[in-house]
Amino acid sequence: MSPSGDRPFQLPVRRLVWLPLGIAAVLVALSLAGLIAVSWRGLDRIQPVQAHLQHIGRLQDVGLNMEQALLRGLRGAAISPDDLADLRAQVAGIVASESDLHPSTPERLARIVASLDQAGADPVQVLAETLSRLREVLDAERTQHDQLLSAVARDNETELRLAVALLIVLPLTAVALLLFTQARLRGPLNDLGGLLVRLAGRDYRPVAADQLSDSASLVQPVLHSYNALVSRLQALEDEHRAREHTLESEVRQATEALLEQTRELGRAERLAAVGAVSAGLAHELRNPLAGIQMACGKLRRKIAEQDSGPEQAKRIDAVIAELKRINGLLTERVDAARHAPEPAVTVPLAGLIDDFLALARYQVPEGITLSTEIAAGLSCLLPVGGMRQALLNLVLNAVHAVGDAGTITLRATHEDGQLRVDVDDDGPGFPIDMLRVGVRPFATDRVGGTGLGLAMVRRFVHDHGGEIHLANIDSQGDRPGARVTLTLPCAPGDDDA
Secondary structure (H helix, E strand, O other), X not given: OOHHHHOOOHHHHHHHHHHHHHHHHHHHHHHHHHHHHHHHHHHHHHHXXXXXXXXXXXXXXXXXXXXXXXXXXXXXXXXXXXXXXXXXHHHHHHHHHOOOOOOOHHHHHHHHHHHHHOOOOOHHHHHHHHHHHHHHHHHHHHHHHHHHHHHHHHHHHHHHHHHHXXXXXXXHHXXXXXXXXXXXXXXXXXXXXXXXXXXXXXXXXXXXXXXXXXXXXXXXXXXXXXXXXXXXXXXHHHHHHHHHHHHHHHHHHHHHHHHHHHHHHHHHHHHHHHHHHHHHHHHHHHHHHHHHHHHHHHHHHHHHHHOOXXXXXXXXXXXXXXXXXHHHHHHHHHHHHOOOOOOOEEEEHHHHHHHHXXXXXXXXXXXXXXXXXXXXXXXXXXXXXXXXXXXXXXXXXHHHHHXXXXXXXXXXXXXXXXXXXXXXXXXXXXXXXXXXXXXOOOXXXXXXXXXXXXXXXXHXXXXXXXXXXXXXXXXXXXXXXXXXXXXEEOOHHHOOO
């Protein structure tokens, strides 16, 4: 449907409103155009007057110079040819400017130039004659200048009268048109105002057919549009009531989500309390661990002195390395309580994973196979202790899930500026509820578990701008297997591959 069909009342209203307004706008535009034309003509007339006034001034300057030279000659002083040449050049410049008004002025000035060229015999007599001729030229030019000023004054007076007439007639005409338009629109607008008052009171009754037939032709399109409007509003009101029921169910769902967030906040508060307690325990445990580390160091030296065998020395070295790692973890817990993050360094992933797997081997049953698939030369800017602890938590969780026999695989690759680490196992997989809601603190189905291992891994990953993803995979055998994927930022400059 065309726009005119959608709004049938617009055509008469537009004709009634825009026609007077258009005429008034045209009158105002004509008035402004007339004023601009008057101003332009005045400026155009003033420019010749100014140019001729400058022309007269130059003639007066030349006459004054001639009088001064003549006075010097009458007093007995010699008039040099340079003075005469200078006067001749000034008169010739006036002739070249072509700013005269009297038709005989160029001829007279040319005669003055010729006389100055022949003034060598009697310069005083020549200057007297040329000065007389120059005064005649000035008198003629002044007469023409007065006539020019009179013509400009007459034109300005005529244009002023015309402008005053336009400023009086055109505004009065525009006001008359606006008053006429207002008188024609007042009645229909009052009727429309009454209908809008009814509409504000949520009264959606249409205008009766007999009232439509009795109304003026100008108002009928508006009333038809009003009936269409109230019909649409009534339909919208019915839709609104139906939507209220839908909104009630959505509000209930939002309330349940808010309650779930409140429970998550409670878990976060408990986790913060656990963090504070762990920081205190870490501070208390570092002193005895330092003593144990020193004792192991002395034992290592005695073994080396007694040459008891490289195997025992290797085991003592592993114990000392593990004590150092535990001491580092305890220091990290204290620093975390102080909000002091671990500094990031460039970490070769292959070396990091091999080192921590060598220590983790003593905590893994012999029936479990640990394998790695690390991209060659892969390195990233990461906190070493946090990354080591996150991988250790994932491997220990996989060990608990696999049991006494199985396979755990670690993969590390670089994809689109991201470090991706996958930890796969062939255990029973994650529960469906954990896959649905994700990692939550204290949520575990393992007997003796705290539910904090994966939560600590998630916190480490999120603190460094990464993501953690849980999934079940198809592994060999009758168990689905589980996969934990860590994605961390790894700039291309940090990757040596």
